[in-house]
Amino acid sequence: MFDMQEELKKLPDKPGVYIMKDINGEIIYIGKAVVLKNRVRQYFQSLSNQTPKVQAMVPRIKEFEYIVTDTELEALILECNLIKKYRPKFNIMLKDDKTYPYIKVTMNEEFPRILMTRKVEKDGAKYFGPYTSGFAVKDTIDLLKKLFPIKSCNKIFPKDARKQRPCLNYYIYQCLGPCQGDVSKQEYRALMNDICSFLSGKQDEIIKRLETEMAKASENMEFEKAAAFRDKINSLRHIAQKQKVVSTTMEDQDVVAFSKDPTDSCVQVFFIRGGKLIGREHFIFEGAGDVTDSELMTSFIKQFYSSTAYIPREIVLQEDIDEIDIIEKWLSNKREAKVHIKVPRKGEKLKLVEMVSQNALIALNQFKDNIRNQESLAKEGISKLKELLELDGAPQRIEAYDISNTGSTEIVASMVVFEGGFPAKKEYRRFKVKSLNVQNDYASMQEVIYRRFTHARKEKEDADGEAKFSRLPDLILADGGLGHVNSVLSVLGEMNISIPVAGMVKDANHRTRGIVTTDKEFDLSKDLTLLRFITSIQDEAHRFAIEYNRKLVQKRYKGSELDEIEGIGPKKKKALIKHFGSLKNIKQAQVDDLAAVEGINLELAKKIFEYFRQ
Numbered sequence: 001m002f003d004m005q006e007e008l009k010k011l012p013d014k015p016g017v018y019i020m021k022d023i024n025g026e027i028i029y030i031g032k033a034v035v036l037k038n039r040v041r042q043y044f045q046s047l048s049n050q051t052p053k054v055q056a057m058v059p060r061i062k063e064f065e066y067i068v069t070d071t072e073l074e075a076l077i078l079e080c081n082l083i084k085k086y087r088p089k090f091n092i093m094l095k096d097d098k099t100y101p102y103i104k105v106t107m108n109e110e111f112p113r114i115l116m117t118r119k120v121e122k123d124g125a126k127y128f129g130p131y132t133s134g135f136a137v138k139d140t141i142d143l144l145k146k147l148f149p150i151k152s153c154n155k156i157f158p159k160d161a162r163k164q165r166p167c168l169n170y171y172i173y174q175c176l177g178p179c180q181g182d183v184s185k186q187e188y189r190a191l192m193n194d195i196c197s198f199l200s201g202k203q204d205e206i207i208k209r210l211e212t213e214m215a216k217a218s219e220n221m222e223f224e225k226a227a228a229f230r231d232k233i234n235s236l237r238h239i240a241q242k243q244k245v246v247s248t249t250m251e252d253q254d255v256v257a258f259s260k261d262p263t264d265s266c267v268q269v270f271f272i273r274g275g276k277l278i279g280r281e282h283f284i285f286e287g288a289g290d291v292t293d294s295e296l297m298t299s300f301i302k303q304f305y306s307s308t309a310y311i312p313r314e315i316v317l318q319e320d321i322d323e324i325d326i327i328e329k330w331l332s333n334k335r336e337a338k339v340h341i342k343v344p345r346k347g348e349k350l351k352l353v354e355m356v357s358q359n360a361l362i363a364l365n366q367f368k369d370n371i372r373n374q375e376s377l378a379k380e381g382i383s384k385l386k387e388l389l390e391l392d393g394a395p396q397r398i399e400a401y402d403i404s405n406t407g408s409t410e411i412v413a414s415m416v417v418f419e420g421g422f423p424a425k426k427e428y429r430r431f432k433v434k435s436l437n438v439q440n441d442y443a444s445m446q447e448v449i450y451r452r453f454t455h456a457r458k459e460k461e462d463a464d465g466e467a468k469f470s471r472l473p474d475l476i477l478a479d480g481g482l483g484h485v486n487s488v489l490s491v492l493g494e495m496n497i498s499i500p501v502a503g504m505v506k507d508a509n510h511r512t513r514g515i516v517t518t519d520k521e522f523d524l525s526k527d528l529t530l531l532r533f534i535t536s537i538q539d540e541a542h543r544f545a546i547e548y549n550r551k552l553v554q555k556r557y558k559g560s561e562l563d564e565i566e567g568i569g570p571k572k573k574k575a576l577i578k579h580f581g582s583l584k585n586i587k588q589a590q591v592d593d594l595a596a597v598e599g600i601n602l603e604l605a606k607k608i609f610e611y612f613r614q
Contacts, residue, residue: 002063011037015075016068023062029090032079052290057090080306092299100130101137111157111178112192120309128199132279149176201274203236257318257356259364263289267300268360282363293319311335318353378421381533395475402479403444404545410552413448414545430548442487449491476501504538587612
């Protein structure tokens with residue numbers, strides 16, 4: 001039995017992390033302390049002076065643990081790792097902990113490449129970002145390859161020089177041809193330096209040099225060459241106009257500010273590189289409207305920078321944070337260079353913070369509007385579905401099923417659940433079809449429905465077992481037409497289960513168009529509310545099924561002898577395995593059979609054939 005008062009007396013006079021647990025032993029809060037004895041005891045003093053969150057949390061604490069560390073910095077790092085791992089209920093949680101894409105220029109190679117990465121390493125390459133989407137990175141890289149005749153291949157020069165014929169880019173003058181030895185290392189690296197200047201926001205320097213080159217070409221009556229310089233200059237000017245200068249310091253900065261209402265908060269980050277805004281991101285904290293400004297900002301900084309790949313020299317904040325010195329030290333250690341955290345009171349940086357805060361308010365209002373729209377859609381969708389299908393009551397729990405397969409392999413199914421019109425993701429289930437090795441959606445659907453309701457019966461009989469299927473739906477929706485509906489009903493009939501079933505029908509463009517039952521098909525084109533509601537269910541069922549299918553396919557394709565063959569990447573490997581069904585069949589295939597696979601030319605087919613006969 002945990003004696004709270006006795007354990008409080010045992011708390012050490014040292015730094016560390018404390019872990020609060022509820023009656024079920026579930027971790028509900030994790031914090032750090034400079035002195036564990038003082039910090040943990042504060043929770044169990046008078047609650048009248050505590051924040052609403054602490055007032056709600058303390059009565060639920062039935063026991064606690066603590067981990068002593070040597071330093072406060074170690075405690076901070078441990079706290080961040082434990083919060084990320086356990087995601088406690090009463091901690092302010094950053095749900096979106098994604099890694100952002102960067103542009104990497106491999107200046108550590110003799111003939112550098114340009115590529116996208118989500119990991120920043122100390123490898124001698126140059127990194128630019130972060131960008132808020134992979135599409136932005138792809139568009140930028142594509143533009144760079146149009147403006148600068150750099151290589152698009154992944155070959156390493158001079159090691160791979162003259163091993164193969166040059167690609168099409170070489171013949172259409174979009175690559176200088178390092179594979180043919182047509183450009184020196186110094187000339188090529190000068191071009192890559194221009195790219196680095198471009199990505200650093202120094203287009204003006206490049207434009208001036210190009211204008212000189214254009215004038216020189218014009219004087220020498222090389223008009224085609226001059227026109228090419230002119231087009232490149234115009235493209236660079238267009239890009240320069242799109243990049244907004246927001247700081248005259250021309251530094252790398254992250255500016256962090258927030259907006260709150262009584263229930264929720266939104267934190268916005270502006271990524272400023274070389275004085276120019278290259279991207280921004282916002283984060284919604286639901287149910288965190290009553291936390292203090294300092295707690296909100298401190299929690300965000302800890303969680304965001306514990307996972308981000310790049311930390312700038314300066315972080316500008318709207319609000320003071322707790323333990324600023326130790327957090328600065330932690331960030332400086334991660335960056336391997338000094339990091340400055342500043343909270344401006346006046347001047348240009350304060351105006352920047354105010355601008356970011358205004359954007360956070362806009363994002364928070366948009367979030368609220370979206371929630372209201374979703375609630376309205378869910379409420380109306382359920383009501384209209386009840387009326388359309390003439391159900392006895394509103395279908396509060398809807399289960400939707402979809403089948404996904406890759407040919408005759410990796411046949412899987414999804415079961416997604418909507419409760420009250422909203423996705424209940426903890427209730428989602430997925431199935432790998434066991435009885436079939438050929439594509440048959442009807443039979444696959446029957447197996448899944450039988451297994452789902454058999455599990456429900458077993459759970460009912462075993463009162464002590466884990467309940468994963470015992471809650472039954474008010475309505476079943478199958479992704480498909482009348483054949484899918486009859487498949488489900490046939491299984492339910494054999495099991496003496498009475499639940500309404502309908503099919504979600506798509507048009508020729510694979511878009512939701514209607515609902516079908518054994519009696520009638522309903523066209524939803526004239527009821528946009530119900531159409532949107534059913535589309536959201538059908539899309540979610542499809543997403544969850546195909547996500548599982550891809551996971552199994554990737555697992556199947558990962559690691560193969562094919563990886564050892566030069567010229568075969570993930571796409572070609574996938575095409576080969578999909579075509580032949582197994583590695584064994586690929587090994588036995590003849591050259592002509594291999595060349596018949598999409599993406600495999602005769603030369604590569606011969607290489608594959610010879611590899612397996614060495």
